[in-house]
Amino acid sequence: MTGTLHVWLRGQLLGQLDELRNGHLRLRYAAEALDTYGLGARPLSLSLPLTDKRVQGDRLERFMDNLLPEGAVRGALEREHHLRPGHTFGLLAHLGRECAGAIQFTAEAEPPAPGHLIALSDDEARRIVAQLPTLDPPPGQVVSASLGGVQAKVLLARTDTGWAWPADGAISTHIIKPEPTTDVAVPDLIRWEEWTLRLARTAGLPAAHAELTDFDGRLALVVERFDRHEGRRTHQEDLTQALAIATRDKYETSVDEHRLATVALAAGAEAISPTAFARDLLSQVAFNLLIGNGDAHSKNYSLTISDTATYSMAPLYDAAPLYLLNSVLQHFGHNLAGQGRLRHLTATHLAAEASTWRLSTVQVTETIAAVATQVRDVLPGCAALGIDVDPVAALIDARAVDALKTLA
Ligand SMILES: Nc1ncnc2c1ncn2[C@@H]1O[C@H](COP(=O)(O)OP(=O)(O)OP(=O)(O)O)[C@@H](O)[C@H]1O
Ligand SMILES: [Mg+2]
Numbered sequence: 111m112t113g114t115l116h117v118w119l120r121g122q123l124l125g126q127l128d129e130l131r132n133g134h135l136r137l138r139y140a141a142e143a144l145d146t147y148g149l150g151a152r153p154l155s156l157s158l159p160l161t162d163k164r165v166q167g168d169r170l171e172r173f174m175d176n177l178l179p180e181g182a183v184r185g186a187l188e189r190e191h192h193l194r195p196g197h198t199f200g201l202l203a204h205l206g207r208e209c210a211g212a213i214q215f216t217a218e219a220e221p222p223a224p225g226h227l228i229a230l231s232d233d234e235a236r237r238i239v240a241q242l243p244t245l246d247p248p249p250g251q252v253v254s255a256s257l258g259g260v261q262a263k264v265l266l267a268r269t270d271t272g273w274a275w276p277a278d279g280a281i282s283t284h285i286i287k288p289e290p291t292t293d294v295a296v297p298d299l300i301r302w303e304e305w306t307l308r309l310a311r312t313a314g315l316p317a318a319h320a321e322l323t324d325f326d327g328r329l330a331l332v333v334e335r336f337d338r339h340e341g342r343r344t345h346q347e348d349l350t351q352a353l354a355i356a357t358r359d360k361y362e363t364s365v366d367e368h369r370l371a372t373v374a375l376a377a378g379a380e381a382i383s384p385t386a387f388a389r390d391l392l393s394q395v396a397f398n399l400l401i402g403n404g405d406a407h408s409k410n411y412s413l414t415i416s417d418t419a420t421y422s423m424a425p426l427y428d429a430a431p432l433y434l435l436n437s438v439l440q441h442f443g444h445n446l447a448g449q450g451r452l453r454h455l456t457a458t459h460l461a462a463e464a465s466t467w468r469l470s471t472v473q474v475t476e477t478i479a480a481v482a483t484q485v486r487d488v489l490p491g492c493a494a495l496g497i498d499v500d501p502v503a504a505l506i507d508a509r510a511v512d513a514l515k516t517l518a
Contacts, residue, residue, distance in 0.1 A: 175362065305492065402505070457517055
């Protein structure tokens, strides 16, 4: 064994994560976690039920790896901490006190300290965001927080007096994503994301709250974390973690996987109402289909896990009408009845897919039709600054009309 991290969930000991000599990870759940939740409960992840045996293998490795950023952002963090590429354990030792959800890692056996917030002047906050993807903490500070995803982003805490840097694992409240500067397949991406999340919320779908802010001439999307509430962490995992999928496989390609059906049934079985859960998942997938979201992969849907280990859909996030803005971006992320390309996908595929989720035909039809109707209702009133939403709104409206006709 080369190292040990203590794993905490909502501030309570969950277990011990060891890095073995061969580089692999091993998790042992703590007796107190087994007492609290019981054998077989899934308070951490759908893919990692509590057991009194040691946990090793792909499920564990993938769950942990999926807590970390991807791509260039991850590479920069690895270099900063002098870690070899792909060294999950090493990065968790540095960044694991503030992750997505309520999981935390500490080197010491004591419960994680609350950390502290370092107030940032407006100028400092502007500088930090404007310099992304280079993450340049305030003097004397290091990055001690982690979130998945490819895009450059910074986690900050909003206080009564302005922005603060969350140091030593302190709670962050917002994700700040500036407009990307490279690989721009869709100009004004973050304006579209803000508009889309607002469209979803106005249509009655739970979706992350986000606003646009100018940081020293660089526009950024300021997203409120839905897994932070009044200074507390609530737990969540994304679908790659729930299904034990490697980060690089976040887009479903094989027609044999049936990812969405697996989530609907397996996470639904851990929900208070399996039917309500399946309908919530269906509503999110229907919205993404109607708006032509060409990036709705398995890291762009998440599950919320309560303190009694019951599952529900987390709010929608990271959504934009990418396919309608650039038809190259037509990968829907998941297959619907075996089809994953937006060019071919229709409400018929979605209805056929959802009919395998233990929903009746009426429930499937009603759920999709409700989303289509609500989106149509609110589209005309959903304006945006700096982007011409009208042509895209017209396309979405036509897609919703089509869906309603198909289902009638
Ligand atoms: N509002 C939110 N509250 C809590 N967690 C969130 C929220 N939005 C996103 N996340 C988490 O942060 C991760 C990264 O966010 P997001 O998907 O917006 O980043 P991204 O880099 O644009 O992703 P991608 O790689 O899909 O382009 C998500 O996968 C999810 O786990
Ligand atoms: Mg994402």
